[in-house]
Amino acid sequence: MPSVLITGATSGFGKAAAQRFAKAGWSLILTGRREERLKALESELSQQVPVLTLTLDVRDSDAVTNAISNLPERFLPLTCLINNAGLALAPEPAQKVDLNDWHTMIDTNITGLVNVTHAAMPLLLAHGKGASILNLGSIAGQWPYPGGHVYGASKAFVQQFSYNLRCDLLGTGVRVTDLAPGLAETEFTLVRTKGNQEASDALYRGTTPLQAEDIAEQLYYLATLPAHININRLEIMPVRQAWSPLNVDRDPE
Numbered sequence: 442m443p444s445v446l447i448t449g450a451t452s453g454f455g456k457a458a459a460q461r462f463a464k465a466g467w468s469l470i471l472t473g474r475r476e477e478r479l480k481a482l483e484s485e486l487s488q489q490v491p492v493l494t495l496t497l498d499v500r501d502s503d504a505v506t507n508a509i510s511n512l513p514e515r516f517l518p519l520t521c522l523i524n525n526a527g528l529a530l531a532p533e534p535a536q537k538v539d540l541n542d543w544h545t546m547i548d549t550n551i552t553g554l555v556n557v558t559h560a561a562m563p564l565l566l567a568h569g570k571g572a573s574i575l576n577l578g579s580i581a582g583q584w585p586y587p588g589g590h591v592y593g594a595s596k597a598f599v600q601q602f603s604y605n606l607r608c609d610l611l612g613t614g615v616r617v618t619d620l621a622p623g624l625a626e627t628e629f630t631l632v633r634t635k636g637n638q639e640a641s642d643a644l645y646r647g648t649t650p651l652q653a654e655d656i657a658e659q660l661y662y663l664a665t666l667p668a669h670i671n672i673n674r675l676e677i678m679p680v681r682q683a684w685s686p687l688n689v690d691r692d693p694e
């Protein structure tokens with residue numbers, strides 16, 4: 442039975458991915474900080490497949506290493522790692538941001554992702570051909586926008602780290618993909634605005650954003666491609682989203 446380790450399974454893409462992979466009969470290792478949500482998902486999905494929940498903060502490298510290097514045998518070797526845990530904070534301009542918010546994004550989106558990857562790599566290498574590392578990047582890692590500052594830069598890291606991992610894993614059979622979604626309706630904006638439900642609702646109102654299930658379907662597709670195929674980067678936007686023109690600062694008339 443193939444197995445998948447999903448970080449950030451308590452909400453959004455991670456939760457939808459857990460449900461999608463369970464539907465296909467994969468064993469699940471689900472992580473997140475909110476234990477009650479993990480337990481609720483476990484009771485929902487353990488009717489279908491073996492589920493292991495790990496209450497973890499990806500920023501805690503000792504806890505990550507300890508939990509992942511002691512996975513029960515029945516979840517090994519690992520077929521797929523989905524590095525999904527992440528967040529944006531501080532939508533305001535860089536010059537107004539609280540430094541702690543920058544640190545939190547770096548610690549989660551970069552250090553956390555690196556912690557999990559380092560711990561899981563031996564388990565993926567033990568699987569070899571057909572194993573995958575699927576990293577959640579973002580369009581923000583490729584395209585700059587006001588208020589993107591450290592969030593976008595952290596996702597640019599995810600892209601380059603994914604490409605560099607590919608170079609080192611060449612010959613092992615382990616694949617690496619940077620999956621880069623655009624506007625998607627999850628708890629992402631609620632987190633970014635520190636709980637402002639109205640701001641979150643307003644962002645998604647009157648348009649047709651991606652849904653968590655859309656991304657879960659892409660993750661399942663990437664994980665089940667024929668073993669000789671590696672999609673390096675997959676950027677996906679809703680049809681109703683595109684780029685803006687460049688801005689120019691002009692003198693008043």
Ligand SMILES: NC(=O)C1=CN([C@@H]2O[C@H](COP(=O)(O)OP(=O)(O)OC[C@H]3O[C@@H](n4cnc5c(N)ncnc54)[C@H](OP(=O)(O)O)[C@@H]3O)[C@@H](O)[C@H]2O)C=CC1
Nearest residue numbers: 449451452453454473474475498499526527625627628629
């Ligand atoms: N929604 C969007 O528009 C887009 C999102 N993304 C990326 O996709 C990923 C998932 O986001 P999305 O599902 O939308 O957002 P959600 O806020 O719905 O989910 C984020 C998940 O990450 C987990 N998480 C956050 N911080 C930590 C931490 N320190 N340790 C462990 N888990 C953590 C949360 O779990 P808990 O709080 O329980 O720990 C939660 O399960 C992120 O990396 C995000 O940057 C990329 C492009 C677009």
Ligand SMILES: O=CCS(=O)(=O)O
Nearest residue numbers: 579580581622623624
């Ligand atoms: O990563 C999330 C998508 S966006 O908010 O940067 O457009």
